[in-house]
Amino acid sequence: MSETPTAAEVAAPHRYTAALAADIEARWQDFWDANGTYAAPNPSGELAGDEAVVARPKKFIMDMFPYPSGAGLHVGHPLGYIATDVYARYHRMTGHNVLHTLGFDAFGLPAEQYAVQTGTHPRVSTEANIENMKAQLRRLGLGHDKRRSFATIEPEYYKWTQWIFLQIFNSWYDPEAKKARPIAELVAEFEGGRREIPGGRAWSELNAVERDELLGGYRLAYASDAPVNWCPGLGTVLANEEVTADGRSERGNFPVFKSKLRQWNMRITAYADRLIDDLDALDWPEAIKLQQRNWIGRSEGARVDFQVDGHEARKITVFTTRPDTLFGATYMVLAPEHDLIDTIVPAEWPEGTKDVWTAGAGTPAEAVAAYRKQAQSKTDVERQTEGKDKTGVFTGAYALNPVTGERVPVFVADYVLMGYGTGAIMAVPGQDERDWEFATVFELPIVRTVQPPEGWEGEAYNGQGPAINSANAELDLNGMQIDEAKRTVIAHLEARGIGEGTINFRLRDWLFSRQRYWGEPFPIVYDENGVAHALPESMLPLELPEVDDYTPRTFDADDADTSPETPLSRNQDWVNVELDLGDGPKTYRRETNTMPNWAGSCWYELRYLDPRNDEQLVSADAERYWMGPREGQPLGGVDLYVGGAEHAVLHLLYARFWSKVLFDLGHISSAEPFHKLYNQGMIQAYVYRDARGIAVPAAEVEEQGGAFYYEGGKVSRLLGKMGKSLKNAVTPDEICVEYGADTLRLYEMAMGPLDVSRPWDTRAVVGQYRLLQRLWRNVVDENTGEVTVVDAAPDEATQRALHKAIDGVGQDMANLRFNTAIAKVTELNNLVTKLPEVPRTVAEGLVLLIAPLAPHIAEELWRKLGHEGSVVHADFPAADPAYLVDEAVTCVVQIKGKVKARLEVAPSISDEELEKVALADPAVVAALGGAGIRKVIVRAPKLVNIVPA
Ligand code: ANZ
Numbered sequence: 001m002s003e004t005p006t007a008a009e010v011a012a013p014h015r016y017t018a019a020l021a022a023d024i025e026a027r028w029q030d031f032w033d034a035n036g037t038y039a040a041p042n043p044s045g046e047l048a049g050d051e052a053v054v055a056r057p058k059k060f061i062m063d064m065f066p067y068p069s070g071a072g073l074h075v076g077h078p079l080g081y082i083a084t085d086v087y088a089r090y091h092r093m094t095g096h097n098v099l100h101t102l103g104f105d106a107f108g109l110p111a112e113q114y115a116v117q118t119g120t121h122p123r124v125s126t127e128a129n130i131e132n133m134k135a136q137l138r139r140l141g142l143g144h145d146k147r148r149s150f151a152t153i154e155p156e157y158y159k160w161t162q163w164i165f166l167q168i169f170n171s172w173y174d175p176e177a178k179k180a181r182p183i184a185e186l187v188a189e190f191e192g193g194r195r196e197i198p199g200g201r202a203w204s205e206l207n208a209v210e211r212d213e214l215l216g217g218y219r220l221a222y223a224s225d226a227p228v229n230w231c232p233g234l235g236t237v238l239a240n241e242e243v244t245a246d247g248r249s250e251r252g253n254f255p256v257f258k259s260k261l262r263q264w265n266m267r268i269t270a271y272a273d274r275l276i277d278d279l280d281a282l283d284w285p286e287a288i289k290l291q292q293r294n295w296i297g298r299s300e301g302a303r304v305d306f307q308v309d310g311h312e313a314r315k316i317t318v319f320t321t322r323p324d325t326l327f328g329a330t331y332m333v334l335a336p337e338h339d340l341i342d343t344i345v346p347a348e349w350p351e352g353t354k355d356v357w358t359a360g361a362g363t364p365a366e367a368v369a370a371y372r373k374q375a376q377s378k379t380d381v382e383r384q385t386e387g388k389d390k391t392g393v394f395t396g397a398y399a400l401n402p403v404t405g406e407r408v409p410v411f412v413a414d415y416v417l418m419g420y421g422t423g424a425i426m427a428v429p430g431q432d433e434r435d436w437e438f439a440t441v442f443e444l445p446i447v448r449t450v451q452p453p454e455g456w457e458g459e460a461y462n463g464q465g466p467a468i469n470s471a472n473a474e475l476d477l478n479g480m481q482i483d484e485a486k487r488t489v490i491a492h493l494e495a496r497g498i499g500e501g502t503i504n505f506r507l508r509d510w511l512f513s514r515q516r517y518w519g520e521p522f523p524i525v526y527d528e529n530g531v532a533h534a535l536p537e538s539m540l541p542l543e544l545p546e547v548d549d550y551t552p553r554t555f556d557a558d559d560a561d562t563s564p565e566t567p568l569s570r571n572q573d574w575v576n577v578e579l580d581l582g583d584g585p586k587t588y589r590r591e592t593n594t595m596p597n598w599a600g601s602c603w604y605e606l607r608y609l610d611p612r613n614d615e616q617l618v619s620a621d622a623e624r625y626w627m628g629p630r631e632g633q634p635l636g637g638v639d640l641y642v643g644g645a646e647h648a649v650l651h652l653l654y655a656r657f658w659s660k661v662l663f664d665l666g667h668i669s670s671a672e673p674f675h676k677l678y679n680q681g682m683i684q685a686y687v688y689r690d691a692r693g694i695a696v697p698a699a700e701v702e703e704q705g706g707a708f709y710y711e712g713g714k715v716s717r718l719l720g721k722m723g724k725s726l727k728n729a730v731t732p733d734e735i736c737v738e739y740g741a742d743t744l745r746l747y748e749m750a751m752g753p754l755d756v757s758r759p760w761d762t763r764a765v766v767g768q769y770r771l772l773q774r775l776w777r778n779v780v781d782e783n784t785g786e787v788t789v790v791d792a793a794p795d796e797a798t799q800r801a802l803h804k805a806i807d808g809v810g811q812d813m814a815n816l817r818f819n820t821a822i823a824k825v826t827e828l829n830n831l832v833t834k835l836p837e838v839p840r841t842v843a844e845g846l847v848l849l850i851a852p853l854a855p856h857i858a859e860e861l862w863r864k865l866g867h868e869g870s871v872v873h874a875d876f877p878a879a880d881p882a883y884l885v886d887e888a889v890t891c892v893v894q895i896k897g898k899v900k901a902r903l904e905v906a907p908s909i910s911d912e913e914l915e916k917v918a919l920a921d922p923a924v925v926a927a928l929g930g931a932g933i934r935k936v937i938v939r940a941p942k943l944v945n946i947v948p949a
Helices: 007-011 018-035 078-093 109-118 122-139 155-169 183-191 208-216 268-281 286-296 323-328 364-376 380-384 433-441 482-496 604-609 620-627 651-664 732-738 741-750 766-779 796-814 818-833 840-850 855-864 911-920 922-928
Strands: 058-063 097-099 171-174 179-182 221-224 227-231 236-238 257-260 263-266 298-308 315-320 331-334 393-400 407-412 424-427 499-505 524-526 532-534 576-580 585-590 640-643 677-679 683-689 702-704 707-710 713-721 889-895 898-905 933-939 943-948
Touching (some): 018 732, 018 741, 058 620, 078 741, 078 796, 155 221, 183 208, 208 221, 268 286, 268 298, 268 499, 268 651, 315 424, 364 407, 482 499, 732 741, 741 766, 898 911, 898 922, 911 943
Parallel strands (some): 058 640, 640 677
Antiparallel strands (some): 298 315, 393 407, 524 532, 576 585, 683 713
8 A cells, every 4th residue: 555645535635544443443442442342241249230231131243362373363264253252242233242252372382492492481472473363363453352352471360270180180080970079078088087098998097108109099089101293303291182193292293102190180080971962952063073983983882701711810901892793802902002011911922823923033021022112102193094014923821712612813003003992902803804814814713703794805894793603501692793792702701700781982081291391380299209289279370480491301202112201390499388288388389291282272262251260260140140051052152262273172171171170179060161153164274385395476477378486487386374484474463454444344355155265365355355446436525425315204215125134134244154244235236326215224234234243333333323322332233034025916806808907016926826816806807797717827926827717
């Protein structure tokens, strides 16, 4: 935009231009801030407000809050923010109390990595990024209640993240009550002898360490030495959800290894059933529900114990979904990480060992050790890939099949994963494809236990059919179909105490510690015995200490034999702390891991409700009002949550889990955080690459005759993501300068259905700018700036067009169809442009319809039209149903081919109805003169032909 006015601007000084838009937008943004236009009142407390507004139905409309990246926003980011804003504005205008705000998810790796590169403290860079992003967002005219905004790095916020951690740490899941309960109640049950302690000892006989271990097996947050995903390249461990399908870190793309490290976990698996079942009550895209169900992965089956031959006290427990195939279990497999291996491996290869079983090793121990080493470097996915040659070694041990009594060899093989079921399987090559491949390579017996169809040969059969080869003296499955055979076997095993029906989940507990600086410190200290203690609430927040060196210790990305070193551990002054936790002052060691960056986003919706409360994480009143259960939302939750589909199993699963724990413990009334979820599409952009495949700046590419050139060289063009690294980012700031925020908002909403990805095209933005220019001209004289509307009533056709638009736009907005809403507004606006004079009611209707989409120009015009208040709280117009019925059409009534009457009828009239109306018409009655009727031919709605008798 040039500073000097163009000829057109001189000719028409009051035209809607970018300069005028900038002026209007800045003024109204200031007005909104000064007047708290978007402040949503709570029913009580610090944010209490107008009772009449509180009495309205509520709408809590939320975006997935952003990570304040140093790159700032490109035009792809605000797509969802604009959509929720339009939706929120529409609901304000239709009589709702609307809570809409936005905070910042500000802990996380990028700030830390940037800090490592530049030496800037992560807080400093993060706060600067937040300021930058706030300015960018303000420019878009988003109607946020800014009193409710916060960043997760603020100690006043993470105090409550830590507090929730302690709630989780101090509770256990009671499978009978099917809910979390305080750990103190469990201790009381142990103490009072109402609950048996495994091993049969009394609570009073246990020392502190034993008690801690016992309770650790119940707590919903617990430390354990399980194998975890260790990423030497990042210097931290990662949750399963943060590891890609090919076994690398989602962030940074480094290799990830299974390594045994003592880490904090969240017992999310206790909630597996409820996390699946409660999906039914949620209004979420089916695809996301399915992803969650698959991720949780509920499988019904059985656990079966196999006695290890020659080891009275040792048994191998397997999980199987096909207990009916037990007679066909001809060998067993343990995962390479399985604990039992070392205890069952004999010194020598036993008699009968085949050469292919030993991998050429001299002893079973050597074979197993070498095989384990090799397996460690493979990812779970590589290990499970179908069609891969099956590998493994014999452990030298045998187990006894509990129904055939046969000795079956026990192998170690990496196609069995430690993290699933029991980490051990009974192998049934007759029915399982993987086992068939393995049995073939290792020359193991194959026994079919389900009758395959005729001609089925050379491969496993996993279809339906009657059981065969499945009988002993006490149990006969032969002839049974699979389901009946399963039930029968399970009953048989349960009666003998060697197995039971069980449900297994793919979901693992959530690994909750990270070896990073930039995260929430754990409110945990350890005593001299290594027993973990919760810090008392009065010591929260436990602030992240200032350190000189917050660099995480990273390692050679491929070196699995490393272990993490936390930045906080280098700070001994902070680590060692004298505390009185009730038994006198003692020295404790602080936990030096930090929480994963998911922690802050697990509960932020609750804090929006009551952001400055330092007594409670949220007041009961505010929580019940905004989130509580109601009709159609039996589990409560946010009314609309918009964000990308990439969060299907991370954030959305974790947040649901935390909600359920808080709900169980009575802190909140909503068992689900997000009632309605909507995934917006992505804004894509063209990526131009040179001959080497390197992205070149998209803005500098020129098109000539259908080909693309950069600095004279030909480049290729493909649709891809928008972003700095692909050199194709367009910022909202540039578009605001060129056209104004209202145009940008309209363009983003007009690009297509909200849930569909769409390519950005800067050249097309001007179309929406022209819409606003025409709207402006329909109300304001471009030369004088005077309002030109007249008080005359609109004609019938305009009235119909207006009410049709009102009806359609309202429905579209209520259903997030903003692109079609804009099409309807455009159509009406174009029609109004052709009127000789614009009636006030039509102009006002147009302004109100566009107000949620283009709020600044709507405010300006509303004010110019003489209204005192803000258009934000004006009523959205209501359509008059009288104008919605279609216009009448003329029907010709003939008698013997001669026109006798013309009738005005509805276009949708039926043949029967039309015939009745025609025969009752006075002109027709007169023309018939009492003659009878032989025949009536009806072609609704246009023609009735009567043939008299
Ligand atoms: C015997 C059997 C016979 C099996 C048969 C399948 C078919 P889902 O449905 O995914 O739960 N399995 C159990 N634990 C395993 C582990 N840690 N790593 C790899 N495989 C494992 O699959 C459960 C089935 O996968 C189990 O049932 C077991 O093989 C295998 F005709 O047992 B089955």
